Amino acid sequence: MAEWGSFVGETPSSGGHPPSHPPRSDADDGWGIFEPEPRTGPSPSPSVPPGPAPAADADADWGVFAPAAAEGIPSPAPPSPPAGVPTPSPEVVASLLTAGETLWAHVDGPVAVLGSGCGVTAVYDGEPDGFSGWRPVTVVDPARLTVRPVPLSLAEPPVGAATSVAELYSDTEPQSAAEPRRATPFPVGQGPDLDAVLNRAVAEERERVRAEAAAAAHRAEIQLNVAKRELAERAELAERHARMREEQAQNEERRAQQEAAQQVAAAQTEAQRQIAAARDQAAQTVQHWQFRAQQAEGDRARLAEELNRANRTGVQRLVLVGVLAVIAVVLTFVLKGA
Numbered sequence: 001m002a003e004w005g006s007f008v009g010e011t012p013s014s015g016g017h018p019p020s021h022p023p024r025s026d027a028d029d030g031w032g033i034f035e036p037e038p039r040t041g042p043s044p045s046p047s048v049p050p051g052p053a054p055a056a057d058a059d060a061d062w063g064v065f066a067p068a069a070a071e072g073i074p075s076p077a078p079p080s081p082p083a084g085v086p087t088p089s090p091e092v093v094a095s096l097l098t099a100g101e102t103l104w105a106h107v108d109g110p111v112a113v114l115g116s117g118c119g120v121t122a123v124y125d126g127e128p129d130g131f132s133g134w135r136p137v138t139v140v141d142p143a144r145l146t147v148r149p150v151p152l153s154l155a156e157p158p159v160g161a162a163t164s165v166a167e168l169y170s171d172t173e174p175q176s177a178a179e180p181r182r183a184t185p186f187p188v189g190q191g192p193d194l195d196a197v198l199n200r201a202v203a204e205e206r207e208r209v210r211a212e213a214a215a216a217a218h219r220a221e222i223q224l225n226v227a228k229r230e231l232a233e234r235a236e237l238a239e240r241h242a243r244m245r246e247e248q249a250q251n252e253e254r255r256a257q258q259e260a261a262q263q264v265a266a267a268q269t270e271a272q273r274q275i276a277a278a279r280d281q282a283a284q285t286v287q288h289w290q291f292r293a294q295q296a297e298g299d300r301a302r303l304a305e306e307l308n309r310a311n312r313t314g315v316q317r318l319v320l321v322g323v324l325a326v327i328a329v330v331l332t333f334v335l336k337g338a
Contacts, residue, residue, distance in 0.1 A: 087117040090145055097142035105137045107149050112137060120145040 093116065105112040105120065109132065112122040122137065123146050137147040 090118060093118045093120075094142045094145060097139050097145075099139055099142060101139045102136055102150065103139070104134055105147060106133065107135050107137065108132045112147055112149075118145075120147050122146075123148050 093114065103114070105114050105122075107122050109128055110122050112120045114120060121144070123140060125148075129149070129152065131149075131152055135152070136150040138150060140146040140148050
């Protein structure tokens with residue numbers, strides 16, 4: 001153990017080389033030694049090229065057409081909805097489907113996936129035809145979400161039913177050039193008389209023009225009669241409207257006169273009422289002032305009488321005061337003389 005564990009760059013003290021692995025304490029100790037375990041199965045043959053691992057389940061290639069499965073071509077993956085778009089529920093899909101409707105779906109045996117990502121059940125009239133992937137299907141029962149794949153035609157057309165490619169692109173048989181067609185010379189002296197033809201055409205044109213002029217005159221006369229009738233109707237209607245407007249104006253004038261007379265009568269009545277009220281108020285005022293004048297006259301007479309009474313009382317008081325003064329003077333002299 002003295003030399004075991006020394007570093008590579010160090011020299012052991014005994015001068016020997018470091019051991020390649022630690023010493024074993026037991027003969028059965030295999031610690032630190034890795035040996036590949038022997039293979040129990042047969043080794044692959046070098047002549048067989050490596051291929052994809054076989055599927056653990058026999059149904060791994062189920063639904064793929066037989067030649068494609070034999071060649072190792074994988075079936076296309078079913079569609080998946082875009083990111084952030086949820087797959088609709090079966091109830092929503094069933095409400096949008098219609099029996100007999102044809103649409104595309106990714107078919108894989110009895111399982112089919114619509115473009116929205118919703119799974120449906122594929123039913124066949126017999127055994128599955130072995131085709132998988134995108135193909136048209138027909139809705140059988142929307143409530144149960146069942147579809148039937150549209151059968152694919154695999155039969156070859158019978159011989160002679162179509163034109164061969166060689167016959168389609170073969171050269172046509174050469175044709176001989178025919179003699180060019182030329183116009184015949186003018187038939188001099190043949191055919192009808194041109195003057196008679198021209199005269200007949202002129203007569204027909206004159207008759208046509210005369211008939212058109214007569215028809216135009218008849219139409220103009222009809223239009224004139226219609227215009228006269230319309231003018232008479234319009235004149236009568238205008239006269240009726242004028243009479244109605246005149247009657248309406250007269251009615252409005254009479255109504256205005258009546259309203260003016262009513263307003264004048266009301267104004268006169270109001271003026272008379274105001275005059276009577278003013279007269280009553282003036283009479284009441286005169287009576288009030290007369291009463292006040294009478295009251296003032298009575299007050300003046302009463303005050304004059306009171307003044308006279310006061311004057312008489314004052315004179316009497318003065319006389320009494322004078323008498324008392326004389327008596328006082330007399331008494332004074334009498335008392336002084338005594």
